Amino acid sequence: MPVKIPDDLPAAEILESENIFIMSETRAKNQDIRPMKVLILNLMPNKIETETQLLRLLGNTPLQVDVDLLRIxxxxxxxxxxxxxxxxxxxxDDIRHKNYDGLMITGAPLGxxxxxxxxxxxHICDIIDWSQKHVTSVLFLCWAAHAALYHLYGLHRQVLDKKRSGVYLHQRTLQHYPLLRGFDDExxxxxxxxxxxDLNELKAHSELNVLTESKDAGAYMVLSTDNxxxxxxxxPEYQKVTLDEEYKRDVLExxxxEQPQNYYRDNDPTQEPIARWYGHGSLLISNxxxxxxxxxxxxxxxxISDITPSEHDKA
Known part of the structure; x- marks a missing residue:
């Protein structure tokens, strides 16, 4: 949550230069507060597992969030x-006429x-198009991110020879974005x-900013220029055992x-997994x-439809 300070406090300029979010008394007094309305389009087969993962992340914020669950x-x-x-x-069709503060669209086993x-x-294209006028901000995860980048910007994905599975080290490509506040360098x-x-295509696109990337796993967080x-x-929503369950399922089938990289203790699948993404996963969703x-x-x-790109840029 923002820190509210007097309008002319000298510390304001210093805090802003350090990427600390502050709010002036004047702005705070003029804010209307209500619960955030968030829609979740759940495309994963195990609906209960995925909805629990996402709600757990949403529950880490002090904001009150009202959630609607949507099926395709x-x-x-x-x-x-x-x-x-x-x-x-x-x-x-039940919610097409409504507006939402946020929309989360999950991945899907359609790689x-x-x-x-x-x-x-x-149908998914219809929902994506609808979201651009009826939702303040849309968060696309994994397959949904690829699908939306293809539908909205005509960018093509590259099918890999082997499934990309594991826990990878990432770096901030760009520094001073509110979405990255509190993030470590790695x-x-x-x-x-x-x-x-394709990482180079994403970086070259005039309407996209690559915020974080991995030398082993490519782009991780990409933000449209209008935010x-x-x-x-x-x-980021995965729990400690999720990759393990996926790996063992694929073995049985x-x-x-290939075993998930950088995941099991000593890279030994007979040992327990190590969860080391919870903090940044929660921070991503909170930011x-x-x-x-x-x-x-x-x-x-x-x-919501009256929000202009310049207003989005104020984030």
Missing amino acids: HDKSSKHTSIEHMNNFYRDF LLPFEEVSYWA FFAPHSRHAEM RNLFVMGH GIDP WLNYYVYQLTPYDLNK
Whole structure:
């Protein structure tokens, strides 16, 4: 949360130069406060596991967040009961007329399938287009990040020879962004995917900024220049055992996967995994929700479409 200080306090200039977020008394007095409205489009097969992971991260912020869960279709799910889906998830037609402060779109196990061959591709494109006018900020995770970069900017992913799985060291490519406040110079983050975006193409695109990257795993956090769309190529929401469960599942299915890198103690899959991304995963979501949602969204959600790129830049 921001630190509120008197308008003319000399420390203000120093704190701002150190990338510490402060709020003047004048701005604080004029702020209207209400719960943040966040929509989660859950594309993962195990809905309950993924929704729990994301809600855990959202729950780490002191902001009050009201969440709606969205499904891409009303077909039965192999890993989630129809009762759960009908009780807790909404269809897009039910919320199409609404506005939200934030939208999170999860990854999906579709890494080897061309986007146009995905059964709900037209539907996901419809939701992405809708979000650009009805949501203050959108967070795309893993497959959803690739899909959105392709749909919005025409950028193509590259299918990898081997699945990218493990916990990788990252560096900040750009320094002074609110999204990176509190980040160490180097930090770890998990990846689990079959494809990768070309780092040079992302850096060359005039409407995108690569904020963090890994020499082994490529781009991790990419932000649109209007700050409306955040693309995260990995899985900050993963729990300690998630990569282990994926690896052992693939072994049982005879896929012959490579073991997740930098994950097991002594790189030995018979030993326990080491979780070393929780802090930065939580910080990523907290910074996104604070600086790119809470600080920018209008009190009246009906005015979201009135937000201009210059207002987004104030983050």
